Amino acid sequence: MHEFDLIHDYFKPLAKSFPGSLNLSDDAAILTAPAGYELVATTDAISEGVHFIGNESPGLIAQKLLRVNLSDLAAMGAKPYCYLLTVMLPRETKSDWVAAFAEGLRKDQHQFSIHLAGGDTIATRGSLSFSLTALGLVPSGKALRRSTAQAGDIIYVSGTLGDSALGLALLQSAITVAPEHQRYLEQRYFLPEPRIDVGQKLIGLAHAAMDVSDGLLQDLGHICKASSVGATVHRHKLPLSQAADALIQTNDALWDKITGGGDDYELLFTASADEAPAITALSKELSLPITVIGEITAGSGVQLSDESGQAIPAERGYSHF
Amino acid sequence: MHEFDLIHDYFKPLAKSFPGSLNLSDDAAILTAPAGYELVATTDAISEGVHFIGNESPGLIAQKLLRVNLSDLAAMGAKPYCYLLTVMLPRETKSDWVAAFAEGLRKDQHQFSIHLAGGDTIATRGSLSFSLTALGLVPSGKALRRSTAQAGDIIYVSGTLGDSALGLALLQSAITVAPEHQRYLEQRYFLPEPRIDVGQKLIGLAHAAMDVSDGLLQDLGHICKASSVGATVHRHKLPLSQAADALIQTNDALWDKITGGGDDYELLFTASADEAPAITALSKELSLPITVIGEITAGSGVQLSDESGQAIPAERGYSHF
Secondary structure (H helix, E strand, O other): OOHHHHHHHHHHHHHHHOHHHHHHHHOEEEEEOOOOOEEEEEEEEEEEEOOEOOOOOHHHHHHHHHHHHHHHHHHOOOEEEEEEEEEEEEEEHHHHHHHHHHHHHHHHHHHHHHHEEEEEEEEEEEOOEEEEEEEEEOOOOOOOOOOOOOOEEEEEEEEOOHHHHHHHHHOOOOOOOHHHHHHHHHHHOOOOOOOOHHHHOOOOOEEEEEEEEOOOOHHHHHHHHOOOOEEEEEEOOOOHHHHHHHHHHEEEEHHHHHHHHHOEEEEEEOOOOHHHHHHHHHHHHOOOOOOEEEEEEEEOOOEEEEEEEEEEOOOOOOOOO | OOOHHHHHHHHHHHOOHHHHHHHHOOOOEOOOOOOOOEEEEEEEEEHHHHHHHOOOOOOHHHHHHHHHHHHHHHHHOEEEEEEEEHHHHOOOOOOHHHHHHHHHHHHHHHHHHOOEEEEEEEEEEEOEEEEEEEEEEEOOOOOOOOOOOOOOOOEEEEEEHHHHHHHHHHHHOOOOOHHHHHHHHHHHOOOOOOOHHHHHHOOOOOOOOEOOOOOOOHHHHHHHHHOOOOOEEHHHOOOOHHHHHHHHHHHHHHHHHHHHHOOOEEEEEEEEHHHHHHHHHHHHHHOOOOEEEEEEOOOOOOEEOOOOOOOOOOOOOOOOO
């Protein structure tokens, strides 16, 4: 298909509710932050054979691509605004594939109130790849950061950990598990839930925040390094789904998926102990677990400890590269 | 190489002068438009074997990638602000290659006052590909558009046309030409000159503007369609470099490279006849030819005419796809 046809048929409809897209018919999109707001921008890319197998539903690939970017916006406390999309297609790509991909975007645009503002569609001799730049709005000067954790802060995480890594492990291996658990964990892998509402509500509450994409301990290490602090994480306090808990019961080695598995897309944040009641109230308001998992310390590095306070050696994370 | 090493060694230095990049160490970059300005955003991507051969200097590939995006900012009248970069690398890519690529970016960041703000580095099983999202600043509500040409407007173009397409033709064929002309035309292909200064100065002067990337006649057609007008272009008025003129003298068929060749990255704009003195003054101020090439008409479509006013049939453009 010709570039202009693809854009006209599948991508223009995704831009029509966003006036700044100029109907994808100009040289650039116009982005206007309301008074008192600034923009945050993040980019995440995926490539066939590395980040997805290629036989997944194209709509799910599109949704995950958008959602991992939305998770970065959430981590900054931003409200989704618009995105630019690069689509790199081998010439043999069928238009049905592109149609289904665009349909996934359409669903999530609606769910997360974000619009396509621009992008590029190119042919590639290589594999199907996508890059997405998402823009969000945040009150000026208030964006959540990684570098602002303080010794004595409580460490929290939203939702449950390890589901996605366990889902991927199930897809790639012969582990057997109850069908409802299998479905749940695979769904968590294919369709992460960016914690957009949590992120925005954490402005003024949290000291430091990020999303967990490369494994809890590695990502917490980034906060510690950026903030020049240390952290202790209590493994027995880590929030597990029923499905993850059932798997861990059968195989203790799977703890590494909880502490070091990737693709959680939960929010990891620190806050003063004084904010505990407000965070409990937030968890209730959003009907989402927000769990205390440890404390920020005056040292450096991340310690994982068991119920008795003994250090547990653990793998350090997950690389998408 | 590991993603974090690449970012640390080659990309962090490109972000250090831009505070909003947060040293590439957070979940997203923070973009702050000064009061009275808004942001414009554009994305262009390139892939080995389609947009570049792969044996070019990595620095030149980087510069061209950045410059084609800067040309889109110029077309909107925007001042360069920052960019996000996606780098998709086959695992066998050497770190020397990435170092030379980053060095090309460093040179152009300096020349065009733009900074790296964020991005993503991923492995791919396919070919080397890049996507770049450039952001620019434009006075609020003043961005140049394609859709605002008016019947009676004069049509102008900056610089000279066809050089890049002729440069590519020379690279791909056995045409012989004087060595200085060969060097000039190849240089115009490898290293386009985004007309950043022209674009910013056209705010308040031009009615409609865009950059010529897919061939003059096709791109002027986009302005006509978006503005519901027609256009007449006088072929004998099209600005040619000495090198292009020399080639055209030897082969009249090469006119199609002038009117339909891609990759010019000159600015094409329309303005009221009343602005002619101001545009002449601008050309002088910037020491850059800005040439009258035709008129916007009340009709539709683009007519190419010869010196006697007769229509000339011409190929319609160039697709990068």
